[in-house]
Structures are given as C-alpha cells and as structure tokens.
Amino acid sequence: MKQREWVTYRRLPDHPVEVMRAHFEGHIYHPHSHETYSFGFTEFGAQEFDCRGASRLSAAGMVMAFNPDEPHDGHSCDELGFTYSIVHIGTGLVTELLSDQAGRPAGPPLFTEPVLPDSLLSSALRRLYAALTGPAAPLAVDEALAATVSAMVHRGARPPLTRTAPSGAGTDVAQRVRAGLDDRYLEPLSMDDLSRLTECSRFALYRAFRAEFGLAPSDYQRLLRLRAARGLIAAGHAVSEAAAATGFADQAHLTRWFRRCYGITPGIYRAAG
Template identity: 65%
Template sequence: MRYRRLADRPVEAMHAHFERHTYDMHAHETYSFGLTEFGAQAFNCRGEARTSAAGLVMAFNPDEPHDGHAATAGGFTYRIVHIGPELVADLLSDKAGRATGLPLFDEPVLHDPVLATALARLYASLSAEATTLVRDEALAATVAALVHRGAHRTSPTANVKAATVAAHRARTVLNESYLDDVSAEDLAAATGCSRYALYRAFKESYGLAPSEYQRLLRLRAARRLIVAGHPVAEAAVRAGFADQAHLTRWFRRCYGITPGTYRNAGC
C-alpha cells in the first residue's frame, strides 16, 4: 500500500491491495474516485450492495457513506484519489470565475474506459517526479471528464443530502461539540423528538448513526492535527480518542492505513 498527500492542495491518493481488510462504514469530506485494477471490491452504498470489478470506476460524492471488502479470495487492487470539493468547484468555474455548481454522481460504480484511463493518468501525475503544471492539467482534465461523463450539476446552493429538520439539528450539535460526551438523550432534547425517531431520521438522512458520525468528525480532526505536525499520540487525545491505539484502530478501519503512514505521506 502506498499513500500520497499533496501539501499545497486538498488531494490525497492511495494505491493498495487488500485481501482480508474490511472497511467500516465511513464517508470522506472529499470526492473520491477509485479505479479497480485487479479482483473485485464489494461495498454497500445508498442502501444497496455494489461491486467494483477490474476496470470499473467508483465515484463517491462528499459525505457519502460506504464500506468495503474483497469480493474474491484473491482480494482486490485499486487506486483511489480524494479531491476536495473546493478544488472541484474551482476547476469547474466558468471563464469569469463564477461557480457553476458542484457535480453529483448518480451511480457509485461506472463502466467507462475513458474515465478509467483518466484516473490512472491522474494518479501517475501525483508522483514526486511530476511538475506542478503536469499535476494541475491532469487534475483539471480528469475532473472535467468525470463530470461530463458520469455526473450532473447541482445549483451552487443546493443541498447534497436533504435532511429532516431533526437530523439537521442533531448534525449541527455534533459538528459544534463532537469532542463532548454527547448522549442520545442530549440529541433528542436538542431536536425535540424521541431518541428512536432521531436515530431513524439521522440514519436515513446521512447514512450513518449519530455515534458513527461523531467518530468520523473525530477522525477528521485527528487527520488535520497530524497534517499540522502534531505527534500521533497527541492528535489522538486532542481529537477525542482514548489513546493512540484507539485512534489507530479506527483510522485503519475507515481509511485502510495507520496514522503513521498518513503522517509520512506528504509530498
């Protein structure tokens, strides 16, 4: 497994082979584009079981929950690139620099050799040997191709995932206090509905239970701290994990790598 993280823009990439590793249900802040090279990966997304076999492209919208595991005994090999939505918006702005709306992918698995080739070239451009111009051109070309061939545009103000009022309020509470020991009763009181009703509304709106979303926020906080240069053990505690081992366990279950590998991936 190799992981790369650009220091000057919100782009990360991984090339990996997994046989026994199982991803827990998680979501990225980014658009995530994966190209399966060997074997097949099975995953759940949007309430359905999916499979990405060799040559297929996976396209996840920001904050779209999914898990994953090998669908064959030999495992699977894939390349995946994570691109921040702000970079996508910038790449898709019109000639006057105005936002034209973020894309949404209707299907998480796409059969398109042109897209597969574009993603392979994009991953290659993220090597340390590539110039900044080559990297920028590959990013722009790949995003344009993905949007043109596999997605539709939203208006700049459209919500990617419309949530119920209660779920939205609960998410706001968690966003503002994810380090706190928030209980189901606290969320129910903040939203004015029962714990069970809130759990159902949140799960239906965001694809994750409130506790899973809180853990995801803590993982993202830990990633930011690690990128900022904090030791992994310190990042773990500051992000709300019991200790470094606790962070490492969930980091690997959700991202497929350890915090140490992520720390050393900058280029």
C-alpha cells in the same frame, strides 16, 4: 495487516489532494465518508460496498465516484482480494477547476452512480495517479487534475437538481442532530443528550439520522473526530497528541478506527506529506 496486503499513500503539499493505492484481502472498511470528492479505479479483483442503500460492485477496470460526505464501506469479493487506486480532491479545487467551463450546470457536480464502467475515465484516472505519484512537473500535475476532473464531471455527473430537496419532520430532526454533533463532537454525548437537543425520542432521532445521512449518530461523531485528527496529524502533531485532542481513548484507539475507515494507519498518513 496480512503480509500480502499493502498500502501506499501521498498527500500533495501544494494542493488539497491525497492519493492512495492499496491491495486488500481481509480488510473490511467500516462505514465512513470523506469531505472530498473521491475518484478511484479497481485494477485487480473486485470489491463490494454499500452506498445509497444498495450493494455495489466494482470489478477490474471500473471507476468509483463518491460525492463529499457520501457514506460507504467496502470489502473484497473473494480471498484473492482487490487492488485499487483512489484520489481524494478537495471540493474547493474541483469548483475552481470547473469554474470557466461553458455549459456546466451551476453548483457543485453530483455523481448519481457510485460505479461507472467507463474505460475512458479509468484511463484518465490512471494517468492522474501516475502524475500525482511519479516524477512529474508541477504544470503536468495541474493539467492532469484539470483534465481528469473535467472528464469525470462531463461523463459521470448530473445537475445538482437531481438531489431530492430536504423536507419533512424527519429531515428537520436529522439536521438538528447533525448541527449538535458538529458543534459538540468532542463531548461524550449520549442519546439522552441528543433527545433533549431535538425534543425527540431516542429511537425517532436515530431513525431520522440514519435515513437522512446513511450513518448512525455515533459513526458520524467518530468521523468528525477522525477528520479533526487527520488535520492535526497533517499539521505535524504526533499521533498520540492528535488522539488526546480529538476524543479518542489513546493512540491505539485512534489507530484502530483510522485504519477501519481510511485503510491506513495514522503513522502512514503522517509520513505521506
């Protein structure tokens, strides 16, 4: 990591919430996704990322909103880099925070635009970040979470009906590949294994999976392993133990991919709780 690059990270002990603030110049995120809703704002510079089949730009003052399991990457637009903060909030907590709000569409919120040029949302996220990382009372943290999630949903989300309903043979193949990977992600699967599982050619299943989920099957399998490793590390296991238990060749292998996808090392993540 360059000297001018830095990261701070915190996991809340009593909420499914994680918060990161970072400055990156040369770091390039590998395509990945999160199990959570992820809300961020760019403080300095600009970052570019691919999401939903298009290139996106988030400059200073802009807000980013990622749905759960939404693939994206990211990198700086120039040599000066960018500074940003991002909050990852568990889907169950978002549902709970919205449960009593009148007029809200049924089902989980869906953010149709990953970049929102909204100064009010940027201010709300700044206040939330301050509450999550500063000396704030538990009640103030809860209130900041509720207020920010509500603002994000009412200003940036749309009813879930805007999501295209799955259909077609390609979708069926992709869903079967995903189910197989979900069940057997620790195994050293090959494309031939997936081909036998889906009764589909290797090229066709790869194309269908990329079209449906925005990731290659190998990227999705690695992401499942990373998520499992995160859970073990958060539970107090050593990084080396987490690497061995989740299919990585060694601790260095896990560390390399952890930083490529999450911007931090497993050691920083372990110390953040």
